[in-house]
Amino acid sequence: QQASDTSRARVLVLGTGGTIAGQASARAGNAYDSGKVSAADLIAAVPGMDKLAQISAEQISAIGSQDMNDKVWFDLVKRIHAAIEKKEADGIVITHGTDTMEETAFFLQNVLETDIPVVMVGSMRPATAIGADGPANLYEAVRVAAAPESRGRGVLVVLNDTIHGARWAQKTNTTSVQTFRSPDAGPVGYVDTGSIRFLQPAVTAKGPKLKLPETAPLPRVDIVYSHANMDAAPIEDAVKRGVKGIVLAGVGDGNSSKSAIDALAAAAKQGVVVVRSSRVGSGFVNRNVEVNDDELGFAVSLDLNPQKARVLLELLIANGITEPKAVQQAFVATK
Numbered sequence: 001q002q003a004s005d006t007s008r009a010r011v012l013v014l015g016t017g018g019t020i021a022g023q024a025s026a027r028a029g030n031a032y033d034s035g036k037v038s039a040a041d042l043i044a045a046v047p048g049m050d051k052l053a054q055i056s057a058e059q060i061s062a063i064g065s066q067d068m069n070d071k072v073w074f075d076l077v078k079r080i081h082a083a084i085e086k087k088e089a090d091g092i093v094i095t096h097g098t099d100t101m102e103e104t105a106f107f108l109q110n111v112l113e114t115d116i117p118v119v120m121v122g123s124m125r126p127a128t129a130i131g132a133d134g135p136a137n138l139y140e141a142v143r144v145a146a147a148p149e150s151r152g153r154g155v156l157v158v159l160n161d162t163i164h165g166a167r168w169a170q171k172t173n174t175t176s177v178q179t180f181r182s183p184d185a186g187p188v189g190y191v192d193t194g195s196i197r198f199l200q201p202a203v204t205a206k207g208p209k210l211k212l213p214e215t216a217p218l219p220r221v222d223i224v225y226s227h228a229n230m231d232a233a234p235i236e237d238a239v240k241r242g243v244k245g246i247v248l249a250g251v252g253d254g255n256s257s258k259s260a261i262d263a264l265a266a267a268a269k270q271g272v273v274v275v276r277s278s279r280v281g282s283g284f285v286n287r288n289v290e291v292n293d294d295e296l297g298f299a300v301s302l303d304l305n306p307q308k309a310r311v312l313l314e315l316l317i318a319n320g321i322t323e324p325k326a327v328q329q330a331f332v333a334t335k
């Protein structure tokens with residue numbers, strides 16, 4: 001539908017860094033440094049933004065999202081909850097690098113207690129590049145955050161005219177501006193400079209929210225990547241490092257070699273929480289197909305990719321949920 005008048009909506013933009021805030025570097029060629037431009041300067045560079053909404057901007061961090069970490073996540077949650085409590089904003093936009101955007105989006109979705117739109121945005125080309133995509137993406141993200149029809153949809157990801165849900169969004173291409181896709185569900189909607197179209201009404205049923213500990217970090221969960229000719233070493237090493245959980249980025253339907261599965265079973269016996277996911281990039285990991293999860297004490301990630309399964313497992317362990325059946329139940333209940 002045609003976008004409604006959002007000029008009075010208050011949108012709080014929180015900057016964290018990424019290519020959207022990137023600048024050409026003194027290094028040669030197409031090199032650039034992410035996180036150089038502040039959120040306030042990014043907004044100032046987009047024509048017509050002041051008519052779209054009443055915007056305020058703050059900087060939470062200035063990093064490439066390959067360096068995203070629990071500390072920044074906790075700071076984001078604290079700032080957003082304060083804004084909600086004081087009714088400071090009708091919508092939140094978070095500028096973020098695209099590399100780990102899906103992890104931050106999914107983390108926030110599982111801990112934020114709010115109905116107001118929380119929209120993550122980034123870009124694939126730095127602000128100084130020819131055909132920079134950041135300004136258009138930022139404009140569209142603010143439009144989505146300011147719109148009443150975006151409420152109650154959890155955390156959203158907006159890039160290249162497309163709106164994704166946090167559970168499904170994935171970066172799928174290293175360089176393309178059309179990098180975000182939701183292979184298992186499709187996008188939740190589309191946005192352009194004149195309109196927003198959500199494909200479905202907002203679903204009111206929400207997953208249970210998980211509590212954060214007082215301070216970062218979350219309990220350590222490692223991802224172990226499966227491949228041909230795999231032995232037990234990466235799993236045994238993780239256990240020696242004292243991990244609380246392991247997510248298997250398994251081959252196919254979350255499978256791995258006999259030595260790897262045996263090592264995971266031994267880890268589970270010692271109290272390490274094991275979740276089987278897949279390196280494939282789309283599709284569902286079912287229980288008890290080629291691996292006897294019931295017998296070995298594993299959970300499966302269902303449609304969550306390894307990086308999102310890791311986030312959820314860290315949160316579950318932080319909330320004292322470690323028993324395999326309870327972990328599995330939480331993966332089912334999580335939205």
Ligand SMILES: NC(=O)CC[C@H](N)C(=O)O
Binds near residue numbers: 018020064098124
């Ligand atoms: N396109 C990007 O945003 C990638 C830049 C950087 N690696 C980041 O994730 O922040």
